[in-house]
Amino acid sequence: MRDVLTLLRPRFLSMKNRMASGPGKGRLLARLVYGMAGFIFWAGLFSLFYRVLRYFKNVEVFGDLLAFKLLAMSLITFFSLLIFSGLLTALSKFYLSRDLPLVHSLPVTPEKIFFARWVETSVDSSWMVIAYSLPLFLSYGIVYKAGALFYATLLLNLLPFCLIATTFSTLLILSAAPILPAGRMRSLFFVLGVLIFLLLLVAFRLTRPERFANPESFATLLVYFKDMEMANSPCLPTTWFFDGIRSALAGVAGKALFHTALTWSFCGSLICLASWVSGPLYLKGLSRAQAVQGKRIGFKVPGGFQWADPFRRLPGPVRAFALKEIKTFLRDQTQWPQIFLLGALIVLYLYNFSVLPLERAPAQIVLLQNLFSFLNMGLAAFVLTAISARFVFPAISIEGGAFWIVKSAPLSAGRYLWTKFFIYFVPLFLLSELLIIATNILLRVTPFMMALSVITMLFLAPGVVALALCLGTLYPDFSSENPAQSVTSLGGLIYMTLCAGFIAAVIALEAGPVYTIFMGAMRGGSLSIAQWIWLAGSFSAALILCVTAFAVPMRMAVRSLDEKLDG
Amino acid sequence: MTNVIELKNLTKCYGSLRAVHRLNLTVGEGEIFGFIGPNGAGKTTTIRMMGGIILPTQGEIHIDGISMAADPVEAKKRIGFIPDRPFLYEKLTGREFLRFTADLFRVDSNLFGEKSEEILKMFSLGERADELIESYSHGMKQRLVIGAAILHDPRVLIVDEPMVGLDPAGIRLVKGLFSRLAASGTTLFLSTHSLEMAEDLCHRIGIIHRGALIATGSLDELRRLARVQESDLEAAFLKLTEEEVLS
Numbered sequence: 099m100r101d102v103l104t105l106l107r108p109r110f111l112s113m114k115n116r117m118a119s120g121p122g123k124g125r126l127l128a129r130l131v132y133g134m135a136g137f138i139f140w141a142g143l144f145s146l147f148y149r150v151l152r153y154f155k156n157v158e159v160f161g162d163l164l165a166f167k168l169l170a171m172s173l174i175t176f177f178s179l180l181i182f183s184g185l186l187t188a189l190s191k192f193y194l195s196r197d198l199p200l201v202h203s204l205p206v207t208p209e210k211i212f213f214a215r216w217v218e219t220s221v222d223s224s225w226m227v228i229a230y231s232l233p234l235f236l237s238y239g240i241v242y243k244a245g246a247l248f249y250a251t252l253l254l255n256l257l258p259f260c261l262i263a264t265t266f267s268t269l270l271i272l273s274a275a276p277i278l279p280a281g282r283m284r285s286l287f288f289v290l291g292v293l294i295f296l297l298l299l300v301a302f303r304l305t306r307p308e309r310f311a312n313p314e315s316f317a318t319l320l321v322y323f324k325d326m327e328m329a330n331s332p333c334l335p336t337t338w339f340f341d342g343i344r345s346a347l348a349g350v351a352g353k354a355l356f357h358t359a360l361t362w363s364f365c366g367s368l369i370c371l372a373s374w375v376s377g378p379l380y381l382k383g384l385s386r387a388q389a390v391q392g393k394r395i396g397f398k399v400p401g402g403f404q405w406a407d408p409f410r411r412l413p414g415p416v417r418a419f420a421l422k423e424i425k426t427f428l429r430d431q432t433q434w435p436q437i438f439l440l441g442a443l444i445v446l447y448l449y450n451f452s453v454l455p456l457e458r459a460p461a462q463i464v465l466l467q468n469l470f471s472f473l474n475m476g477l478a479a480f481v482l483t484a485i486s487a488r489f490v491f492p493a494i495s496i497e498g499g500a501f502w503i504v505k506s507a508p509l510s511a512g513r514y515l516w517t518k519f520f521i522y523f524v525p526l527f528l529l530s531e532l533l534i535i536a537t538n539i540l541l542r543v544t545p546f547m548m549a550l551s552v553i554t555m556l557f558l559a560p561g562v563v564a565l566a567l568c569l570g571t572l573y574p575d576f577s578s579e580n581p582a583q584s585v586t587s588l589g590g591l592i593y594m595t596l597c598a599g600f601i602a603a604v605i606a607l608e609a610g611p612v613y614t615i616f617m618g619a620m621r622g623g624s625l626s627i628a629q630w631i632w633l634a635g636s637f638s639a640a641l642i643l644c645v646t647a648f649a650v651p652m653r654m655a656v657r658s659l660d661e662k663l664d665g
Numbered sequence: 666m667t668n669v670i671e672l673k674n675l676t677k678c679y680g681s682l683r684a685v686h687r688l689n690l691t692v693g694e695g696e697i698f699g700f701i702g703p704n705g706a707g708k709t710t711t712i713r714m715m716g717g718i719i720l721p722t723q724g725e726i727h728i729d730g731i732s733m734a735a736d737p738v739e740a741k742k743r744i745g746f747i748p749d750r751p752f753l754y755e756k757l758t759g760r761e762f763l764r765f766t767a768d769l770f771r772v773d774s775n776l777f778g779e780k781s782e783e784i785l786k787m788f789s790l791g792e793r794a795d796e797l798i799e800s801y802s803h804g805m806k807q808r809l810v811i812g813a814a815i816l817h818d819p820r821v822l823i824v825d826e827p828m829v830g831l832d833p834a835g836i837r838l839v840k841g842l843f844s845r846l847a848a849s850g851t852t853l854f855l856s857t858h859s860l861e862m863a864e865d866l867c868h869r870i871g872i873i874h875r876g877a878l879i880a881t882g883s884l885d886e887l888r889r890l891a892r893v894q895e896s897d898l899e900a901a902f903l904k905l906t907e908e909e910v911l912s
């Protein structure tokens with residue numbers, strides 16, 4: 099046990115030293131903001147669950163049924179999340195961590211290393227699920243006026259519940275590692291996880307839950323309630339946890355204790371099994387994990403055409419960075435799930451516009467269509483901001499340790515940054531225009547609104563991308579293992595805030611004139627000279643803002659990159 | 666002999682720490698200059714300033730007569746830079762990395778095919794040229810970086826710890842390559858810990874200690890300067906750096 103504690107000590111010491119040295123001013127601010135955001139989200143969840151449960155409690159016949167069905171479903175969701183998070187954490191802790199060669203060179207048995215890593219996996223993959231499950235459990239405790247038995251049962255069950263999930267994930271990884279290389283496995287699990295999430299998301303959206311607000315669907319709901327009464331499988335840890343909590347809420351101590359004992363005994367057995375199989379399996383998988391797959395997947399297009407051919411016309415250094423950027427992006431499998439996710443969210447975005455019940459709205463259809471189109475400009479620009487935050491903001495940090503190549507290359511900082519700008523701007527601009535045009539077609543807006551949306555996006559997009567590139571250059575993180583996460587830094591926070599302000603200002607500057615034009619057209623009257631002057635002034639101000647948001651950040655980024663040579 | 670590298674009063678400070686102090690040096694065409702010194706003496710800082718990776722606090726760097734401060738792009742075109750740690754774009758293949766470097770340094774597309782094949786063959790990377798760099802060993806990455814650095818026939822090759830990670834065959838290959846390059850007129854500036862290598866390869870050696878150049882000259886000149894009888898560089902190096910500490 100002493101060896102296991104020694105193996106865990108570097109982590110505690112690093113944490114202690116980090117806290118002792120204190121975060122920088124910027125990091126402290128970022129932590130405060132994210133801490134506040136986390137707390138607000140936590141409080142929001144609590145408020146939501148509390149309200150829902152109170153509402154259920156007041157519904158006769160079905161109320162309790164609904165409340166407990168919600169609990170059972172939440173437990174299954176938590177368990178799935180714990181397993182998924184456990185899979186990714188275990189993979190990285192057992193097979194991909196940078197300190198593994200050092201740890202395995204120490205005079206400690208692999209079983210002890212396994213145990214220390216299992217503890218880390220359990221803590222890392224569970225803490226967030228536990229933190230965000232508490233609002234749900236607390237709501238049940240308050241709404242059902244639970245006593246000490248409920249809270250004791252909850253605490254006694256929560257720990258083995260998490261341990262079962264993470265141990266199960268660890269066992270899965272241990273069994274798979276000798277067959278599949280760890281690097282591939284991580285990509286596979288990640289892609290599968292995101293695909294399953296997307297399927298559920300799309301399936302949920304396509305069922306059009308808004309129809310349930312329609313009384314005609316009531317017959318379907320009755321069938322649904324009947325289905326809800328079906329018991330969960332008695333072999334699942336979620337069922338034991340559920341039964342334990344339900345018994346505790348009802349004040350039946352014996353039953354609650356029985357289910358808690360069941361959970362603990364299964365948890366103990368699973369840990370013993372994992373520790374037993376770790377001996378023969380862990381080192382075998384670890385040896386395989388060291389082998390990196392160097393072969394890349396590729397295909398040839400008939401006729402000898404290569405996708406890189408159009409780039410051949412570019413000047414050498416620009417072509418070099420453009421091709422490097424595209425190839426590294428496409429070959430990094432961790433990017434793929436995010437592209438799938440993005441694709442699915444865009445499909446849902448467009449789908450939502452196609453099912454807007456405008457014809458049933460009390461206001462005039464033309465006015466509503468154009469109002470939505472106007473709001474959609476802002477929404478599409480925010481989508482562009484989010485995508486830029488994920489892909490453009492880390493574009494400098496992504497160079498990582500290889501930044502020396504950029505510094506020693508015969509290429510000016512300005513040319514390098516402009517190359518980066520165009521690599522990201524072209525696809526993002528096309529995507530945002532596609533979104534705007536598609537949604538406007540679905541909304542059947544007037545030609546004026548279509549033109550205004552397209553032109554506004556034409557001027558907004560360069561600013562959004564330039565701001566991302568500028569803040570990413572001002573706040574780079576070359577040492578991060580995952581540069582994509584740099585968007586959660588202070589720089590990322592400033593970028594999101596600035597972009598939100600920029601988009602809101604442009605939309606606000608256009609809103610007044612557009613409303614005046616519409617009302618004028620609807621009333622059939624013409625605009626006064628003063629109104630025309632106001633219109634021209636407002637649109638000019640929006641244009642100046644867009645040009646400034648593009649030119650100033652690009653200049654700042656070039657200057658900042660030049661200064662980085664002095665690092 | 667034409668001076669291809671000229672360092673004038675080169676100084677680099679990190680806050681209150683003076684990493685390099687008033688370094689003056691010239692290296693001629695076809696010369697192999699060895700830059701040796703204890704850990705933290707300022708070797709890598711000097712090398713990085715010469716490669717245009719960091720800016721000096723004071724002083725000038727001229728490469729082939731071109732000022733690094735006034736026209737860094739033109740100066741860098743004449744340099745092949747080899748860092749001590751070969752961080753590369755892991756998701757490119759070896760061949761693609763060579764193509765990337767060729768594009769950066771505007772190597773003629775018609776010449777690239779032949780040249781890259783020659784380099785891949787020379788460094789025994791041919792068989793794995795189409796595999797991702799992430800699957801390469803440290804030594805293979807180092808060989809690829811060296812290959813990429815000579816792809817555009819630079820006037821100056823700046824090398825930080827050239828033999829780190831190379832096997833004995835690799836070391837022999839690189840030593841031979843450096844000698845051939847120098848014979849054909851390329852100027853080499855090598856920073857190294859290995860006194861044996863400096864002794865074997867370099868025409869002239871500079872010893873840097875605590876950011877200052879304390880001695881320059883051929884092996885014989887350094888021995889005379891240190892007043893040592895032993896024939897190897899180690900004794901001269903230890904004596905000179907020790908004297909510097911005592912003074």
